Amino acid sequence: MSDMTSTADAPRSPGRPRSIRADEAIIEATLDLLAEGSTIEALSIEAIAARAGVGKATIYRRWAGKDALLLDALRRLKGVLPQPEGHSVRDDLVLLVGAIGQNVDPRAAKIMPCLVPEVNRSPDHFRLYQNIIAPRRQLMREVLRRGISEGFIRPDIDLEVTMALLTGPMLIQRVLQWNPELDERTLPGQVVDAVLAGIQAH
């Protein structure tokens, strides 16, 4: 973003440069500690430094405080978007629903529940959360629109409500273990099929 190496703008580096290894070690330590069950505010700079094998000063040289570090660490966790195949609308929906709360980084699943209170408290976290899920919502919206244009889905449905319908059950099960009798693995298919079919007789 900010450091475009435009023109002959010399990077201007008197003295020893920052260690990239330290950078990554700090971020990794933060995510590790969160994934191991530490709450956001139980997470201390001292613990992160110790875990990363780094002096506290090395952290404060890079970030203003715990919040800034945390936001950076979470951004690093964003992951890649799922890729709908584009053949079957139903299968694409199952794929997207199954990807809810999943990530290339397995720590994400453990960390997500810890962030729920923060999303409610901090506008920064709320924005970050919305930035992460907005493209995934858009992906699902496009699949639904495709289904409509193919005549597979009724054109009069409310897209936003439908997305909530597809997303909600999976999310509460992954984040809250809402109903111990449900199986996370089969749930995406069940949800999609139920939403498509409806439950009313005739």
Added chain:
Amino acid sequence: MSDMTSTADAPRSPGRPRSIRADEAIIEATLDLLAEGSTIEALSIEAIAARAGVGKATIYRRWAGKDALLLDALRRLKGVLPQPEGHSVRDDLVLLVGAIGQNVDPRAAKIMPCLVPEVNRSPDHFRLYQNIIAPRRQLMREVLRRGISEGFIRPDIDLEVTMALLTGPMLIQRVLQWNPELDERTLPGQVVDAVLAGIQAH
């Protein structure tokens, strides 16, 4: 539970009895602080005591620590079950969905998101959470069964999946503000109608 006054078991009270006002002031202070945005572990016994106008010793005389106090306070918050009217299955479902995350005590809505991490971390909190929602799930299950017996709902649906379908969207919207474009007030009706109707063409 434990203090059944069976037999002529005199309550045996030498000395000044515990103050019921202190009891309630402590619980109220705990819930107030949580509702005002304090996280579970940012919540300190000292803050609770100060807020309640009570000495710390008065708290430690009653509870072993923060966890025990917290579980007691949350139990107090349980609230009353919604009452389906029993006429229209559709309207009863709308009522139950609308009651998700609602409570006679308005503080409950603010407190709920704070508990998500705890439910994942502590088996006690998980059990408490399940104990609170189990009767509400049962209520919804009975309404769905009634709809099936009335021929209004298809008999081949998966009840647990259907309940997740009805509950999930409302819960993520109340707890996470999942989609700012959705309106919490109209959502229950929209969700119920969408689940009943399905979105597939023909």
Added chain:
DNA sequence: CACATACGATACGGATCCGTTCCGTATCGT
């Protein structure tokens, strides 16, 4: 080489909270 900066480590003063203990006072039963 000299200089500038970053490094890990350690120590610091200040703050907060823990759980306990002790006040002087208040409120019970006998």
Added chain:
DNA sequence: ACGATACGGAACGGATCCGTATCGTATGTG
């Protein structure tokens, strides 16, 4: 009245963490 217990308040030692400063050392540029 008397003993027993609870009360609010204050103080305690210990623990943890904050954010800063200061070591001696390492690693870059000119």
